[in-house]
Amino acid sequence: MKTYLVTGGAGFIGSNFVIYMLKRYKDIKIINLDKLTYAGNLENLKEVENYPNYVFIQGDITDREVVSKSFKDYSVDYVVNFAAESHVDRSIREPEVFAKTNVLGTVNLLNCAKEAWLDGEQWKPGVKFLHVSTDEVYGSLGETGYFTEETPLDPHSPYSASKAGSDLMVKAYGDTYKMPINITRCSNNYGPYQFPEKLIPLLINNCLNHRDLPVYGDGLNIRDWLYVEDHCKAIDMVINKGLCGEVYNVGGHNERTNIQIVKTVINYIHENVDKSVTEDLIKFVEDRKGHDRRYGIDPSKIKNELGWYPETRFEAGIVKTIQWYLDNKEWLEGVTSGEYRNYYEKMYK
Numbered sequence: 001m002k003t004y005l006v007t008g009g010a011g012f013i014g015s016n017f018v019i020y021m022l023k024r025y026k027d028i029k030i031i032n033l034d035k036l037t038y039a040g041n042l043e044n045l046k047e048v049e050n051y052p053n054y055v056f057i058q059g060d061i062t063d064r065e066v067v068s069k070s071f072k073d074y075s076v077d078y079v080v081n082f083a084a085e086s087h088v089d090r091s092i093r094e095p096e097v098f099a100k101t102n103v104l105g106t107v108n109l110l111n112c113a114k115e116a117w118l119d120g121e122q123w124k125p126g127v128k129f130l131h132v133s134t135d136e137v138y139g140s141l142g143e144t145g146y147f148t149e150e151t152p153l154d155p156h157s158p159y160s161a162s163k164a165g166s167d168l169m170v171k172a173y174g175d176t177y178k179m180p181i182n183i184t185r186c187s188n189n190y191g192p193y194q195f196p197e198k199l200i201p202l203l204i205n206n207c208l209n210h211r212d213l214p215v216y217g218d219g220l221n222i223r224d225w226l227y228v229e230d231h232c233k234a235i236d237m238v239i240n241k242g243l244c245g246e247v248y249n250v251g252g253h254n255e256r257t258n259i260q261i262v263k264t265v266i267n268y269i270h271e272n273v274d275k276s277v278t279e280d281l282i283k284f285v286e287d288r289k290g291h292d293r294r295y296g297i298d299p300s301k302i303k304n305e306l307g308w309y310p311e312t313r314f315e316a317g318i319v320k321t322i323q324w325y326l327d328n329k330e331w332l333e334g335v336t337s338g339e340y341r342n343y344y345e346k347m348y349k
């Protein structure tokens with residue numbers, strides 16, 4: 001029985017991963033360590049909270065005592081580090097917390113893992129530290145080309161800079177102490193439980209509330225979208241089959257301009273939910289500072305070496321996602337009350 005210490009497992013991708021793994025494997029144990037910031041939500045984990053092989057710990061990855069105790073209390077085999085501040089717009093307003101959680105939190109996790117796993121020169125057999133990162137560390141592409149694992153890091157936002165910093169610390173523990181590590185760099189995810197500060201759930205929520213749909217700049221920035229479950233599958237494969245020390249890019253060649261995404265959401269809601277939702281709701285607003293123009297992943301390495309491929313086409317994934325938000329209006333109302341309102345007022349005033 002392998003024991004996973006999953007950090008940030010109450011956030012969007014982390015909770016999808018915890019559910020994916022617990023449903024797929026009966027013979028694993030998951031310890032979910034999450035601070036429960038505004039982005040973490042135990043409601044996401046309702047369907048697994050009573051599983052006997054699942055434990056939740058509320059704690060901060062920067063807290064040495066809590067993390068070290070988690071390693072002492074459980075015989076951890078794998079760390080999967082999702083915990084992070086993850087929203088670019090927030091990082092532009094408050095970079096400090098990104099440096100603290102994303103860089104220092106990751107270093108603290110690495111230290112505690114090293115303390116638990118390294119005995120003299122010998123690493124405990126079968127352990128691995130998997131750091132979940134993003135294609136944003138590579139910076140921005142022009143009209144052609146893709147990010148490969150060899151693309152130099154060139155982050156622009158405080159968010160991506162903090163992720164690049166954490167990636168390099170993970171690499172350093174691999175290079176210096178020979179810690180068994182992997183880094184995954186995935187493109188933009190979408191799917192259930194994504195906090196509605198990110199583009200797709202924000203659009204869905206605003207359509208349902210007849211609010212303007214804010215489009216930054218000319219709306220022609222490009223993101224490469226991947227359904228969250230395909231990302232979870234990739235992480236599972238990298239833990240179990242990835243070569244130690246390697247970086248794997250994850251993406252499904254699903255590039256769309258932001259305005260295409262906006263129109264796709266409007267059309268679905270117009271056709272299936274509410275005829276009064278139309279393109280009149282689109283509002284072009286001031287561009288994001290330092291806005292990266294295009295992201296696009298070359299996933300050849302993970303496809304060729306580990307046999308990963310995305311299962312959900314964008315056309316199906318976006319319908320599933322919109323439908324999930326329609327079926328889970330209480331969840332959406334829960335997360336958009338309170339702090340979200342203050343954030344929204346400040347951000348889009």
Ligand code: NAD
Pocket residue numbers: 007008009010011012013014033034035036037038039040041059060061062081082083084085086087101105132133134135163185186187188189190195
């Ligand atoms: P999220 O913001 O939805 O969730 C982050 C989770 O981390 C929350 O549950 C939060 O409570 C927790 N957390 C934050 N600070 C913490 C701390 N100090 N200690 C413990 N827990 C803390 O983020 P997400 O979209 O699920 O992203 C998860 C990871 O995947 C991040 O590392 C992000 O950089 C990476 N990633 C995200 C995307 C994407 O499109 N969302 C794409 C590629 C990579």
Ligand code: TYD
Pocket residue numbers: 087088089188197198199200202214215216221222223258288
């Ligand atoms: P986002 O979901 O914040 O992800 P990231 O910045 O990490 O790629 O944004 C996706 C794209 O959508 C990005 O180009 C910024 C743009 N965007 C808008 O045009 N309007 C919005 O209100 C938001 C949140 C994002």
